[in-house]
Amino acid sequence: MLGQQPANTTSVRVTRKLSLLAAVLVLSASGSPAQTSGTSQLGAGGNYPSARHGGNYMHNFYFPPAPSSTPWAPSWAPDGKSIVAAMNGSIWSIDPETGIAEELTYNRKYHSSPDYSPDGEWIVYTADDSGNTIQLEILEVATGESWPLTNDDFIYTDPVFSPDGSQVAYVATKPNGYFNVYVRAVQNGRWVGDEIPITYDNDYGADRLYFGNWDMHITPAWLPSGDELLLVSNRDVPLGSGNVLRVPAFADGIDEALTVLTEQTLYRAQPDVALDGQRFIYSSTAGAADQFNNLWVQPTAGGEPYKLTFFEHDAFHPRFSPDGEWIAYISNQDGLPQLALLETYGGKNLTIAINERRWKRPMGLLSVDTVERITETVIGDSREIGIAHTPTRIHLTASDGKFYAPVDTYARISGVGDLMFHSPGNFSLELPVGPAVVTVVKGFEVWPEQIEMEIEAGRNTTATVALDRFADMAAGGWYSGSTHVHMNYGGNLHNTLDNLMMMSAAEDQDIVNEQIANKDNRILDYQFFEPGGTIHSSSQPDRLLVVGQEYRPPFYGHVFMFGMRDHLISPFTTGYEGTAIESLYPSNTDMFRKAKAQGATVGYVHAFGGQNDPLEGNLGGAKGFMVDAALGTTDAVEWSAAGAAGFYPLYAVWNNGLKVTATGGEDSISNLQRSKLVGSVRTYVHTGNRGLDMSAWFTGLREGRAFVSTGPLIELTANQEGPGETIELPEAGGTIEIAANVQSITPLDRLVLVWNGEVVEEISVGQEAAVSNPNSGSGSGTQLELRRSLSVTTSGWLHLRAEGARSARFPLDASYAQAFTNPIWVTVGGQPPRSLESAQYSIRWIDRLREMAEAWPGWRSQAERDHVFAQFDEARALFESFAADAGSSSIP
DSSP states (O other), rough: OSSSOOOOOEEEEEOOOOOHHHHHHHHHTTTTTSSOOGGGGOOOSSSOOOOSSOHHHHHHHTTSSSSSSOEEEEOOOTTTTOOOEEETTTTEETTTTEEEEEEOOSSEEEEEEEEOOSSSSEEEEEOTTTSSOOEEEEEETTTTTESSSOOSSSBBEEEEEEETEEEEEEEOTTTSSOOOOEEEEEEEEEEEOOOEEESSEEEEEEEEEETEOOOEEEEEEEEESSSSSEEEETTTSSSSSSSEEEEESSGGGGOOOOEOOOOOOOSSSEEEEEETTTTTEEEEEETTTOOOOOOEEEEEHHHHHHHEEOOOHHHHHHHETTTSSEEEEEETTTTEEEEEEEEEETTTEEEOOOOEEEEOOOOOOOEEEEEEEEEEETTTEEEEEEEEEEEEEEEEEETTTTTOOOOOSSOOOTTSSEEEESSSSEEEEEEEEEEEEEEEOOSBBBOOOOEEEETTTTTHHHHHHHOOOOOGGGGGGGHHHHHEEESSOSSSOOOOOHHHHHHHTTTOOSSSEEEEEEEEEEEESSGGGGGGGGGOOOOBBBBEEEEEEEEOOTOOEEEEEOOOOOOOOOSSSOOOOTTTTTOOOOOOHHHHHHHHTTOOOOEEEEOSSSSSSSSGOOTTTTTTHHHHHHHHHEEEEEESSSTTTTHHHHHHHTTTOOOOOOEEEEETTTTTSSSSSSTSSSSEEEOGOOOOOOOHHHHHHHTOOOEEESOOOOEEEETBBBBBOOEETTOOOOEEEEEEEEEEOOOOOEEEEOOOOOOOOETTTTTTSSSEEETTTOOOOOOEEEEEEEEEOOEEEEEEEEOGGGGGOSSSSSOOEEEEOOOEEEETTTBBOHHHHHHHHHHHHHHHHHHHTOOOOTOOOHHHHHHHHHHHHHHHHHHHHHHHHHHOOOOO
C-alpha cells in the first residue's frame, strides 16, 4: 500500500500522442537525466561495462536491484530498534514495530546495500549510476549529509564495516574487471591510507560455464575479531559462484583461505556472522536440494549445515540482529521482495509491511488508468463503441530524471536497458514534484501513447490513457506468442502463472509458452507441468498457456519442447563439467526423438546471435542444428534478438529444401529484474479458421505458416500463397506475383525480398515503396507496401525481411525493429530446391561440429562416441547427396 496519500486531486487528459521518432531524436541529443524529458530513461539501464564477470545472471543474482519499489539488503541499526534497507533508489530506516520508513539518502543515483558503523554514526552504501558504475557513498547519520567514497569507472559493492568501525571491507572490479575483496581504513567518514587487496585475479585455467576463466571473490563478512573474513569464491571450483571461505584480513589473505562450506552457490549465499563468531547464516538452495533459497546456519570453522527455513519461496540476504535473537531477511512469499524477520530461537516469522513512507523531499501522487478503445466497422466506417481497462507496459521518468515504480509492482529493466513495469490496467505511485513523463505501450498492434503531467506536492494527479489498436492480426487468423518464456529462474520475484498471464496481456501476446528449465542442478517450475499435451488449466479464453520444457545442453545448444503428453525429458541437460552427465551422449537428436514420440513440437532456441556467420566462429548457440535439420528431428530454429547471423545456416538448409521453421522467442526470464520482456521477440502463426487453438498454432508453426517479429507486422503472398505454402510451376517455370505489406509502431528503414538466399530487391523508405502513416502528423508508425513480379525458372523459396534503424527502436525491447517471413516454396517441374554451395557449407558445419565433439573430455565410452558420430555421418551423407543432386562430384 502507499504511505501518506495526498488528499487533493488534479485530473488531466492525454495531451499528445507519443512521437516515437521525435523521442529518439531527443534522446540522442540529451544531456544528463535531470536535464531531459521522459525519453532520458530510454536504454538507461546499462550493463556495468567494468564488470567482466557473470553477465545477466550476475546482474540479477548478485548486484542489488536498481531501482526497486520494495525493500532490499537489510542491515540492523546497532541498537537493534530499526533496520536500514534500500527502496525506491534510496536508503530508508524502517521501524519494524510500526512499518514506518524514513528516507535517509537521496540523489540522482540508485542506492542500496547499506551497512551501519558499530557506533551508529555512519552508514556506508552503494550508489548505482543506472547500470554504468556502482560507487560507494557514506551517510553521516546525525546530519543527514552524504558524500562519495569512490569516484571512478570501477564497480564497488558489498561494503561492510569492521567490528570496531575502523575499516570497511568491500568488493571491487579492480584492477582488470574481476571481483576482488579489499579492506580500507576509514575515519570520520573518509578513507585513511590505501586499500588492502585481500584477493587477487587468478586464472582457473579453463572457461567455466557461465563463469569463465577468472575467479571471483564476493560478499565479505567480518568475524568478531576483526582480523578474518568470510567470503564466497569459486577459486579452484568448476561450477557456480563458489564456496564459503574463511580468509585472513591482510594482503593476499586468499592464499591462506580455509574452505568452511563446499556448495555450488549462485551469488545468493550472502553470509553473515553471529556476534559470538561461532556461526554464520546464509541463503542457499543446498545445491540441488531446494528449488528455492532457504536460510541455513553453519559453524564458521566448518561443519554440517543446519536448515532453518522450509519455504516454498525464497529467503534472501539474511542478517543477524545485534543481540542475535532475530534474523532480518528478504522474503518473496507473496511475489515481490519484502522485509521479513525470523525469530532465531522459536521460529516466529514476520513480514514487515511498509505502512508509510516519509520522504525527505516534496512528493505527490500520480494515478493512471489505461484503457483500449473498442471499435466496430460498419460498411467500411470504424466507430468507437466503448472502452475497457487493459494491461499495459509503463515507462516512467520523474522530474529528477529517475525511474519510479508503484509499491505493488516489480520494477524492471528490459533487455535493451529501458526502465519499466507492467500494470494490470491502473496504477498509483508517489513521485517527486515537477513534470513526469509516462509512456504506455501494449504490444505490436496498438499505438503507444505518451503523457506528461505536473506532479504537485500533496496532490493526486489522475489521468486516463486511451489506446488505439491499428491492426487486428487475429481477425485475419494470425496469433502471436514467444516460443521462449520462463516464469521463475532464481530471480528476486516469486512469479506466478497469473502474473505471467497479466504480463503477456500487457504485451498483447495470444499464446504464452512457458518453459520449465534447469539452472545448474536445480529444476525450476517443474510442478506446473500437466500431462496430456494440451493447454494448461490456467489458460484463459482469449489467452492460452502452454507449459513445456527447455532442454539445455551447453554443447549442442538449448532447445524447446512443447506439447509432451506424458512426462518431462530427463536429465535436463548433458555436458556439465564435473558431473555425472558430462558426456555428449545422448545427443540432441536422441532427445528430440524422445520428445517428438510424446507429440512435442521442438526447436533450437536463442540459436545464433549477432550479425556474423556462426561457421566463422564456434557454431553459435545451436551447434547441433545442421545435423537435426538434416535428420528431420528439429521443427524450428529460434531468433531471440534482432540479428542476421541465423540467416547463414538457415538459408543453407532452406536452399536444399529442408523445411525448418524460423520462430521468435526472446528468452525472457520474467522473475529477473533485468531481462528481455515477455513477447519482445515473437512468432505470429496463421491458424486459418481454427482461431486461437494450441494444436492449430503448433501445427502452423511446424508447417512454416509463420513470421518472426521484434515489432513489425509483415504480410507476404506470392500468387496468393502465404508462408509455408507451395506454388507449383511447370518445368519451364513462370512468373509469380508478389504482394507485401508491413506495418509497425516504429519507423522502418527497408524491405528486403530474398529468393534462394539472394537479395532480389531492397527498398528503402522514400524510394519505390508506397509509404503511408495512418496517424499522419504523429510519427507513430510506418506502413510499407510492395508489389512486383518475379520470373522463376528453378525451384526455390521466397521470403521478406523488414528492418528499422537502431536509433528508432523505442519502445521495442530490441536493438532494432526486425521481422521476416518463413518461405513461400516454389516447385518448378516437381523438382526440390538444390544448392551445391549450401550443401558444402552444411558439410563444413558438420565437420567442425565433429572436430569439437572429438575434443570433448567427458565421453564415457567408445560406444557413446560411435552412436553420436553415426548421426553426424548420416546427416553429412544427406548433404553429400544434395551436392550430388546439384551436379557436383567433388565433396570436401
